[in-house]
Amino acid sequence: MLEFAREQFLWLFALVALFFIVFLFARRWKKASVTYGFVWQRVAKQVRPPTWKRLLRIMLTLLLSTTMLGSAVLYAAGLGPEKAGLPAPLLLFILVDNSPSMRARLDLEGTSTRRSLAQIRAQEYVNALSEADRALIVRFEYGRAIAGRWLRRGEAIGSAPPTDLWRQDLSSLGALLSSVGAPPDVAGLPKPQPAIVWLGDNPPATEPLLSPPARLDGFAPIGRWSQLSGWPVLCETFGSAVANAAVVEAAYRSAAPGADFSGTLEGRLRDGSPACVEITSYSDSGAVALLAQDTPYRVPLSGRRRLDLAQKAWRRDFDVFSWDDRIEARIPTRGLTSIVIVRPPGEAPNPELREGLELLLPGRKIVETDGAIPESVDLAILDRVSTETSARLVLCFAAVPPSLGQVQPAREAKAGLFSTLASPDWLGFEVPNMQLLAGREVSALQPGHRLTALATHVEAGVLIAVSRGLQDVLFVGYSPTQSRFLFVPEGPTLLQRWLHAAQSRDRVVVPPFCRVDQGVEIKLDSPEKLLVKLEQGWGEVHGVTDYEIQPGPDGRAVLGPFEQAGRYVVSTASQSPGTGPGRELGRVFAYWVDETEQALPYVQLGPLDLSKLAPAKRDAGWVDWFPEVLLWIALCALTLEWFFWLLGITD
Amino acid sequence: MSNSLFTESELARLRRLRLAGERVRSSSLRGERRSKQLGSGLEFGAYRPYSHGDDLRHVDWNVYGRLEQLFLKLFEAPGQLRLLLALDASPTMNFGMMNKWLAARRVLAALGLVALATADQVLLGRFDDDRMLNFEASSKEQAFLDAVASLTVGVKPALPGAALRASLSKRGRDTVLLIATDMQTKEGPLALLNDARRNGVRGAVICIHAQEELSPTLEGLTRLNPVLGGSQKLRIDGPVLAAYKKEVADYRRASQSAVRSTGAGFIEVSSDVDIEPVVVELMRSGLLEGTHI
Numbered sequence: 001m002l003e004f005a006r007e008q009f010l011w012l013f014a015l016v017a018l019f020f021i022v023f024l025f026a027r028r029w030k031k032a033s034v035t036y037g038f039v040w041q042r043v044a045k046q047v048r049p050p051t052w053k054r055l056l057r058i059m060l061t062l063l064l065s066t067t068m069l070g071s072a073v074l075y076a077a078g079l080g081p082e083k084a085g086l087p088a089p090l091l092l093f094i095l096v097d098n099s100p101s102m103r104a105r106l107d108l109e110g111t112s113t114r115r116s117l118a119q120i121r122a123q124e125y126v127n128a129l130s131e132a133d134r135a136l137i138v139r140f141e142y143g144r145a146i147a148g149r150w151l152r153r154g155e156a157i158g159s160a161p162p163t164d165l166w167r168q169d170l171s172s173l174g175a176l177l178s179s180v181g182a183p184p185d186v187a188g189l190p191k192p193q194p195a196i197v198w199l200g201d202n203p204p205a206t207e208p209l210l211s212p213p214a215r216l217d218g219f220a221p222i223g224r225w226s227q228l229s230g231w232p233v234l235c236e237t238f239g240s241a242v243a244n245a246a247v248v249e250a251a252y253r254s255a256a257p258g259a260d261f262s263g264t265l266e267g268r269l270r271d272g273s274p275a276c277v278e279i280t281s282y283s284d285s286g287a288v289a290l291l292a293q294d295t296p297y298r299v300p301l302s303g304r305r306r307l308d309l310a311q312k313a314w315r316r317d318f319d320v321f322s323w324d325d326r327i328e329a330r331i332p333t334r335g336l337t338s339i340v341i342v343r344p345p346g347e348a349p350n351p352e353l354r355e356g357l358e359l360l361l362p363g364r365k366i367v368e369t370d371g372a373i374p375e376s377v378d379l380a381i382l383d384r385v386s387t388e389t390s391a392r393l394v395l396c397f398a399a400v401p402p403s404l405g406q407v408q409p410a411r412e413a414k415a416g417l418f419s420t421l422a423s424p425d426w427l428g429f430e431v432p433n434m435q436l437l438a439g440r441e442v443s444a445l446q447p448g449h450r451l452t453a454l455a456t457h458v459e460a461g462v463l464i465a466v467s468r469g470l471q472d473v474l475f476v477g478y479s480p481t482q483s484r485f486l487f488v489p490e491g492p493t494l495l496q497r498w499l500h501a502a503q504s505r506d507r508v509v510v511p512p513f514c515r516v517d518q519g520v521e522i523k524l525d526s527p528e529k530l531l532v533k534l535e536q537g538w539g540e541v542h543g544v545t546d547y548e549i550q551p552g553p554d555g556r557a558v559l560g561p562f563e564q565a566g567r568y569v570v571s572t573a574s575q576s577p578g579t580g581p582g583r584e585l586g587r588v589f590a591y592w593v594d595e596t597e598q599a600l601p602y603v604q605l606g607p608l609d610l611s612k613l614a615p616a617k618r619d620a621g622w623v624d625w626f627p628e629v630l631l632w633i634a635l636c637a638l639t640l641e642w643f644f645w646l647l648g649i650t651d
Numbered sequence: 652m653s654n655s656l657f658t659e660s661e662l663a664r665l666r667r668l669r670l671a672g673e674r675v676r677s678s679s680l681r682g683e684r685r686s687k688q689l690g691s692g693l694e695f696g697a698y699r700p701y702s703h704g705d706d707l708r709h710v711d712w713n714v715y716g717r718l719e720q721l722f723l724k725l726f727e728a729p730g731q732l733r734l735l736l737a738l739d740a741s742p743t744m745n746f747g748m749m750n751k752w753l754a755a756r757r758v759l760a761a762l763g764l765v766a767l768a769t770a771d772q773v774l775l776g777r778f779d780d781d782r783m784l785n786f787e788a789s790s791k792e793q794a795f796l797d798a799v800a801s802l803t804v805g806v807k808p809a810l811p812g813a814a815l816r817a818s819l820s821k822r823g824r825d826t827v828l829l830i831a832t833d834m835q836t837k838e839g840p841l842a843l844l845n846d847a848r849r850n851g852v853r854g855a856v857i858c859i860h861a862q863e864e865l866s867p868t869l870e871g872l873t874r875l876n877p878v879l880g881g882s883q884k885l886r887i888d889g890p891v892l893a894a895y896k897k898e899v900a901d902y903r904r905a906s907q908s909a910v911r912s913t914g915a916g917f918i919e920v921s922s923d924v925d926i927e928p929v930v931v932e933l934m935r936s937g938l939l940e941g942t943h944i
Contacts, residue, residue, distance in 0.1 A: 029874040029884055035743045035835055035864050037877025039898045044883055047891045648888075 001623055005078025012073040019069065020062070027651070061641070061650040068637035075630040081623040087615035088190040088215045092135040093147075093177055093231070094122045097200025098161040099140075099168060101597045103538070104201075104321040106239060117238040118199040119160040121607065125197060129153040130614035134183050134192075138176070140164045141542050145173040150183040162542040165516065165565065165592060170204050174229025196233035202601035203235040204228060219612045224605070237605040244600045246324035247275045248593045250309050250513045252299075252331060257503035260363035262299040265329055267309035270598060275309045278326070301337040301363070323538055324598055327591045328567055329512045336503065339366045339379040342387065346370065350383065352487075353480045357381070360496055379499075383480055384443075393502050394473045395495070397480050398443040404467060405449025408460075410441040410479070417458040424452055426468060428501035431455060432493045434464065439483030451475055464494070472502045510586025515593055516565045524555035524585075529573040532559065535587070537566030548573075565592040655800045656757050657926075664927050668765050668934065697774065697818065698722040699785035702794075725772070725785060732825050733772040735818055735852070736763055739832030739839060740777040740805035743878045747861025749923035752804045754859050755831035760799040761926045762829060762933060764792060774818050777802060778839050779809035783818050808836040808879065811843045819843070819850045828854035828915075833864075834906040835879070844913035855916035857929075858906070862921060865899060867892065 004010065034040060049057075102115040126135050130153065137148040137157050143166030151157060182192050193215040198204070206226035212219070213232050220234050227233060249268035255261050267275030277297040299307065310326035319325055339361065341353060349368045357366055361379070373380055373389045380391035386399040386407070399407055415438035423431055431454045444461030445451065451465035451473065463477030476494070478485040485491035514520040524530075527550070534545035543563025551557035559570065567589050574582040644650040657665065701710060701721035711724040736759040738744075744752040763773045767788055775798060776783040786795045819828065828847045832840045840856055847854040869875075869887045876882045885891065903919075910917045916936070920929055 027872060029872045031874050031876060032867075032869055033746075033876050033878065034867065034869075035746050035833070035861075035878050036895075036899055036902070037875075037880030039895060039902060040875050040877060040883065040885070041880065042898055043891060043895045044885050046894055048885065 001082060002079055002626065003082045005080060007077060009073065009077040012076060013070075016066075016069045016073060019065070023062075023065070023651075057650060060644065064637050064641040064644070064650065068634050068641060071630045071634035071637065075627055075634065078627070079630065080627045081621075087130075087132075089186050089192040090129065090133040090215050090613075091182060091186070091192045091194040092125065092129065092133065093138050093180075093194065093196045094125055094135055094157075095138040095145075095173070095196055095198045095200075096122055096161060097168075097198070097202075098164050098542075099200070099597055100163055100165060100323065100592065100594065101201055101321070101600050102238075103163055103323060104239060104242070104244070104600050106320070108320065114201050114239040115160055115163075119157070121199050121236060121238070122197075123157050124610055125613070126151050126157055127154055128610035128613040132186065133614065134186060136180070137161075138173070138196075140166070140168050142166050143169045143172075145169075145176040147176055147180050160540070162540045163538065164542045165563070165594075167594075168204070170229065174231065177229070177231055194231060196228060196231050198228070198233055198235040199238070200235070201237050201239045201603075203237065203603055203605065206233060206235075209233075215615070216613070220608050224608070234608065235605050236607055237603055239600070239602050241602045241604075242320050242600055244270070244321045244324070244598055245319055246270045246321075246593075246598045247309050247327050247591070248324070248595075248598070250275070250327045250329065250591060252329065252512050255298075257500055260301065262301050262331060264296050265299050265307060265309065265331070266296040267327065275327075277329075278308045278310050280308065299331050307331060321598075321600055323565070324592060327513055328589045330567075330587050330589070331512050336361055336364055336378045336393065336499070338374070338377050339364050339381070340373055340377045340391070341366065341368045341381045341383060342373055342385045342389075343368065343370050343383045344385055350480055353381070353383065356486050356492060356495070360492065360499055392471060393499070394471055395498075396473060396475045397485075398441070398477055400445065400449065400451070400473070400475055404451055404473060404475075406446045407443035407477070408446050410443050410482075411460060413437075413439050413442040413457045413460040413463065413477075418455050418463075419458060420455045421453055423454060427454075427466065429497035431464065432490045432497070434490050434494075436488055437478065437483070437485060437490055439478040439485065441479040441482035442477045443479070444477050445475065466498070472498075474498045510559070510570045510588050512587070513589040513591055514560055516560070516562045516590040517593070519558040519560040520588075521556060521558050522551075524551050524557065527551040527553055527555050528582075530557060530585070531571045531573055531582075532568050532588075533571075534562075534564055535567045535569045537564045541565070559588055560590060562590040565590050656753075656760050656796060661926060665761055665764050665930070668927070668930055697725050697772070697783065697785045699725060699787075725787070732766075732827065733774065734763065734766040735783075735815075735826060735828045736773060736775045737811070737815055737828060737830045737843060738775075738777045738802060739830065739836070740779065740802070741808040741833070741836045741839075741879070742804060742806060743808075743833055743835045744859075745804040746878060747863055747922050749861060749921075751833055751859045751861050751922045754920065754922035754924075755857070756799050756802060757926050758857055758859070758920060758929055759829065759831050760796055761930045763795055763799065765930055765934065767792075767795065775799060775802075776815055776818075777805070777809075778815060778843075779805065779812045780814055781812065782814045808839065810839045811846070815843065816846055819846050819852050826850075826852040828852050829857060830854065831857045831859060833860060834858050834903070834910075837906055837909065841909055841913065844910060844915045848914050853915075854913070855918060855933075856910045858903075858910075858917060858919050859922055860903075860919065862923060865896070867895065 096118050098115065102113065102118065104114050106112050106114065106117065122137060129135060134150045134152065136150050138145050139148070139161035140146065141164055143164065148158070177194070177196070186192050193213045195213055195216055206228045209225040209227040209232055212222065212225045224234055225232060246269065247267050248270050251266045252263055254263040265277055269275050274295045277293050277295055295309065307329040308326045309329055339357060343349065347370060354366060354368065367374070373387065373391070375390060377389065377391040379393040379395065380389040381395045382389070382397065382399050382401070384398045386402055388401045388403060394401065398410065416435050418434045418437065420431055420434065434455050442457070442460050442463055444457065444463055445465060449462070449465070451467045453462040453465045455464035457463045460477065465475040467473035474495070476485060480486055509522055509524060511520050511522070530549040530551065532547040532549060537545070541564045545564060549557050549559065562568065567587055569587050570585045572582040572585060641650060698711065698714065699722065701723055705723050709723045709725070711722050714720070714722045738755055738759060744755060759775070763775065763786070766773055767786060773786040773795070774783040775786065784798050786798070819826065828843065830840050830843060834840060834856070844854050844856070869892070871887060872884070873887050874882055874884050907917045918929070918932070
């Protein structure tokens with residue numbers, strides 16, 4: 001009925017015996033030599049209590065002390081109800097599946113996901129524990145099992161664990177559970193019994209279990225029990241068997257320089273069919289989704305649009321798992337798409353110039369003006385107009401932007417007097433022979449210019465020069481109307497080669513997408529340190545979001561693999577430390593592919609009756625209160641002894 | 652001069668008191684007191700041991716024949732004061748941090764020293780002594796002090812012996828009896844005082860007590876071992892001490908009353924008190940002059 005939980009404390013009775021020995025020794029009578037013996041005799045007769053009172057005093061003292069100390073020792077020794085008859089405490093390891101498939105919604109209407117239901121269920125398990133049971137939540141990080149803290153009945157389990165894109169390594173589970181010790185407040189006897197509850201959508205491979213733990217006998221049918229890494233496990237699943245359409249492959253190939261399209265965009269769905277491209281255009285009224293077209297898709301040169309590779313029938317009310325339904329493809333369209341010709345005010349347009357440009361750059365939009373140059377222009381042709389422009393490419397005829405220099409007054413230049421200078425290494429093309437070129441009006445560069453001379457006329461001066469940097473500038477000293485520049489092969493050849501070289505440098509440095517679990521190599525012009533930052537991801541996913549990449553001396557670097565899927569911004573590191581990223585190089589979309597998870601695997605394993613989780617409570621009897629009673633007895637005896645001592649009744 | 656009873660300073664003060672007593676003696680009126688004349692008196696006074704230089708004519712040869720010891724027969728001349736110093740040698744006298752027995756001897760020794768200047772004879776002895784020690788005015792101070800210092804306390808209470816009682820019966824009005832006692836065995840002192848009254852001897856009791864007797868510092872479980880009487884166990888606390896003090900006070904009042912009822916004086920002296928005030932008080936009382944206090 002009763003037993004000692006801590007028998008080693010019974011040795012305290014030896015101290016109690018020692019106490020009484022000391023008490024008896026302390027009661028020794030002190031000897032005193034006195035006179036007036038007859039007076040003391042009379043006094044003794046007056047004050048000495050009868051023998052029975054003296055004995056009662058001693059007995060009362062001993063009784064109270066014995067009661068107090070004995071009760072305290074019995075309480076310290078843990079005298080209480082027999083634990084052999086009590087049910088063993090349960091140590092429940094609640095494994096919440098945090099794989100990507102758990103982010104799938106339950107149905108098309110609601111917002112609950114498999115993950116949220118598993119989280120709720122885990123809390124229900126904790127609430128259904130008995131007072132002696134304990135539970136902890138196990139999640140996966142980087143594929144390895146991680147244990148939380150021990151929880152008591154009713155304690156909050158906290159928020160749902162972040163999604164882990166790594167494949168779960170169940171071999172780490174056994175090692176983890178073996179290393180986790182029982183909580184210190186769980187009684188040693190009877191021995192706690194462990195069990196795993198797996199809450200997910202697709203149970204892991206387990207082995208059959210012949211007999212469930214005694215503690216959970218009757219909790220679940222024998223067929224529901226299995227063992228995982230040697231531990232008994234019960235599984236419950238959430239969700240339903242549904243199909244999932246997903247984009248599992250994406251590729252972009254840049255077009256050749258000079259092509260009338262930017263590149264080719266392709267994608268493939270899970271079922272092997274091609275993904276479609278959804279084009280979202282932005283206007284003053286907002287974003288407008290244009291038609292969707294099958295891939296491969298030729299990306300036009302025009303920018304300012306968002307391209308998404310998506311499953312053709314993607315709609316929110318169709319696919320319960322939307323994270324893999326589209327891949328964002330922000331392709332930098334850095335080709336020459338907008339061209340402006342600036343002519344002197346009041347002058348008529350030059351059709352030859354326009355026709356020549358249309359031959360060199362087919363499909364482009366060419367605008368002519370004699371006024372201000374639009375802001376967003378890719379190629380500006382300055383026809384004898386010296387003005388500043390923000391265009392990336394500048395073709396100057398007999399004029400230069402003031403920041404680059406000035407030209408001399410127009411004069412005639414005869415053919416055959418050219419002297420072609422050595423081309424710099426960075427030019428990227430060969431300057432054609434300009435000997436046959438002549439012009440009635442040519443304007444050479446004045447000394448002090450900031451261009452690199454490519455060809456010099458003996459009489460006129462520098463008539464062909466280039467500049468490369470934020471702007472690529474080609475200076476041609478010949479007037480398009482008063483020279484044969486556009487009509488001899490050398491002229492258009494020079495323009496073609498210059499445009500070709502400029503467009504060759506307009507390559508896509510940062511690929512628009514890559515697989516999250518694979519790296520992609522990039523090549524930079526210079527080995528600048530790169531900062532890669534997650535701009536938009538799934539949210540609540542385990543993994544880092546910021547990376548630093550140091551390219552090699554040759555400018556090569558590898559982007560990825562990434563720990564989270566989503567859109568990343570690739571920038572150079574700022575020249576000033578600590579001020580954030582510098583120049584943005586592009587954006588890469590790391591898309592996630594996992595054949596198993598994207599199939600949204602599901603095995604139906606319904607919920608178990610949690611009312612049977614905790615053992616049936618037995619009726620509380622006096623044995624349950626006995627330890628507390630011992631404590632109260634000791635306290636009351638102490639109080640009484642102190643009170644009697646104050647009154648002089650006891651020693 | 653070294654002494655176990657007094658320090659040199661105390662002796663010096665006592666000598667000053669003794670000189671004062673001598674002036675009184677020389678100016679005292681004749682006829683009221685008997686003069687002291689050794690060996691020429693008409694009445695036999697007492698015996699005292701022979702000491703070197705004494706007159707052999709006063710040797711009592713009959714006593715020598717019996718005891719084979721030389722004793723001088725002393726005769727008292729009328730008008731001489733005789734002082735009897737009696738010590739109660741009960742074992743209870745040997746008690747106290749400031750020992751009562753020492754205090755008693757100090758008191759009587761001081762009184763004896765002073766009295767030797769005014770009295771003709773000083774007799775000294777314990778209650779149960781076989782004989783009294785006799786000192787005269789010519790006796791050496793050191794001999795008297797040594798005699799007092801050599802007195803020891805007894806092992807049991809004793810009633811006054813024949814020698815002491817005989818001393819009372821010899822003389823009358825010129826004899827003063829001073830008893831040093833603690834009155835815990837009061838039968839002896841009272842009996843002596845009654846004898847003294849019967850013989851017309853003036854008496855006084857110097858009751859000596861120790862502070863521990865009046866205010867014991869006992870507490871708790873105590874086994875009391877009285878000097879006289881059986882031991883007993885007692886839990887001593889405040890009420891017990893209060894009862895004890897009351898009983899002791901009652902006893903002392905009764906003792907004082909009993910002493911006074913015999914016509915004797917009663918002086919209480921604490922064992923730790925200074926001797927000189929006691930002596931001065933007694934001198935002022937006239938007891939040492941033969942005046943009743």
